[in-house]
Amino acid sequence: MIEILKDKCDFCGCCVGVCPEDAIELKEAEIKIIDEKCTNCSKCVWICPVEALKFNKAGVVK
């Protein structure tokens, strides 16, 4: 599953803009992935300007 490293996140919304599933919720300084919607496509990981998202293979639920 995708993990957000909250200490690195700048809450900029870049990941939300590319998420095809609307699976990321972002407030002013709060962010979370809606696990039920996330398909682990990893586009958010690739686009993040500050490397605040990480694909965590161990957490993937089949």
Next chain:
Amino acid sequence: MLNKYDLIIVGAGPAGSIAARYAAAKGISVLVLEKDRDVGYPVRCGEAVSKRSLELFMEPDSKWIASEINKFSFGAPNGSEVVLEFSETGYVLERRIFDYALAKTASEKGAHFVMRAYVNGLLFDGDKVSGVKYLHNGIQKEINSKLVIAADGVESRVGRWAGLKTSVDFREMESCYQVTASNIQLDPDTCYFYFGKETAPEGYLWVFPKGKNTANIGIGVSGLSSKQKAAKVYLEEFLAKKFPDASILTAVAGGVPCSLTLDKISAPGIMLTGDAARQVNPLSGGGISSGMIGGSLAGDIAADAILNNNLDSISKYAGVWHDRLGKKHETYNRLKDGIYNFDDNKFNDIAKAFLKVPPEKRTLGKLFTTALINKPSLLIDVAKVFF
């Protein structure tokens, strides 16, 4: 605050505030909901805009103008630099103050602003959007309106809830990082751009002066490049090399959708504007002036639809936008595709060829002509936007 509004606008950036001003000026009731605690902050923007496009909406004011620009400098990968005079004047803004001034003009026309109002859902009357759900100071609320304008920026979630496909292909999203740096040497009336695989693959790095010895130094790289190395890392490498003594006063991340405008920017009861509609110049990544133009059209059309009691008439918005600017963005997008896969040798060759042009004859159009001389079909596009 009223119990219901004619128009609710989500987001108080330039697009949202201008939409609010135009709609309120026509006499309808307008509510603007902004998720952050401040208008204009944090500043996720290079802040450069042309004087001409700014003046369509605001009388220039020294309070929010950090620098006046009349030259461009283009840096090639081998270090050669081409300087050209800008045929018009540009500004680097203080968005923090500018956005605030813009919101104030909307409130003076009667628009009501609420900060820290996080919109998290839409209300529907059948298939038509009829209001929003929002969280304000920990309390979940609902409020009805005849129309909603989503100006919620790069995230663009509000439109999705109305069934519009707003997500941007990650290859067309520019992953951005910017610092405001002081204690640096640069020409305060020049905007600098740097290109090349090592510096900013499928994008560019900018240095936009903010007064003396200070500048916004930022970078945008495509999603494909960002997959290999993050924007922040590219920028830090550039700073270490070029401005090792700089003091970093601000640092922000961001995303700029450098794609065409969405095919559908309205649905029953709702319109999208600004970054949320992907109304960004896909070549430059500039979104201030195009967002304000999009916002003015959306605000105008929404107010007319409400005053004429013909809410279906908002469907003309996409066509009006296309005629005004969307069509031009299609041309910019072709030019972007034309230059995106240039390798470093190509950039060096362009600089070399362009340096032979006498300084008084150097224009942006001439630069693009030089760059795209081997792609005759794109030269027509260059002519369309620069001559």
